[in-house]
Amino acid sequence: MDAVKGIDMCDSRAEYISPDFTKEDLVSQDDPYAQFNDWFTRAKECDSIAEPNAMALATCSLSGVPSVRMVLMKWIGPSGVVFFTNQCSRKGMELEENPKASVVFYWPPLHRQIRIEGNVKKLSNEESTKYFHSRPRDSQISACVSKQSSVIDSKVVLRREHKRLQETYADETVPIPKPPHWGGYIIEPVCFEFWQGHSDRLHDRIVFTRQADSVWTVQLLAP
DSSP states (O other): TTTTTSSOOOOOOOOOOOOOGGGOOOOHHHHHOHHHHHHHHHHOOOTOOOOOOEEEEEOTTTTOEEEEEEEOOOOETEEEEEEEETTTHHHHHHHSSOOOOEEEEEGGGGEEEHHHHHEEEEHHHHHHHHTTTSSHHHHHHHHOOTTTTTSSSSSHHHHHHHHHHHHHSSTSSOOOOTTEEEEEEEEEEEEEEEOOOTTOOEEEEEEEEEEEEEEEEEEEEOO
């Protein structure tokens, strides 16, 4: 590695001061959602974490080219993990042809991360519309204006169209129609991995895997 021509981080080290996390520390050994809820609650209570629901979403094309980006989890429960986006974006197109995804929640102040893998389905138009109209109106307008992932010459055009729609829908009693290409997805998990860091790099990894009968098994993984 040529440090002169690049950014050398080889000597960068973070101290992870955490107690061991074992199977005995799990909230439940047959319900990964219960464990997620426990860790997520702690993340929400941490003042250093502005958006505990931010997650890295990885998708992949049928040709095997992966892509990843940050999105916001809007709901999680026994049926899965929900997020919303432009369904004509790159991630939307990849999910259309290859409806599988993985997400990672990473909370550096807690030295913890949760990885989830699963199959993906679109939410109903009714569910997406209900959430769309719960968003701030400027966010609704931005969803109407932006053809996400498409090439643009300038942001000026987007700003101009955004202003036009603000004027069109200045009367807040008039609902803004949800664009047909905007909606929600639900990831139906088949795997949860809970990771807790340690300075000696002997990190804790506990994975829940859903079996064919929907029963969850739990195992320890080597770091």
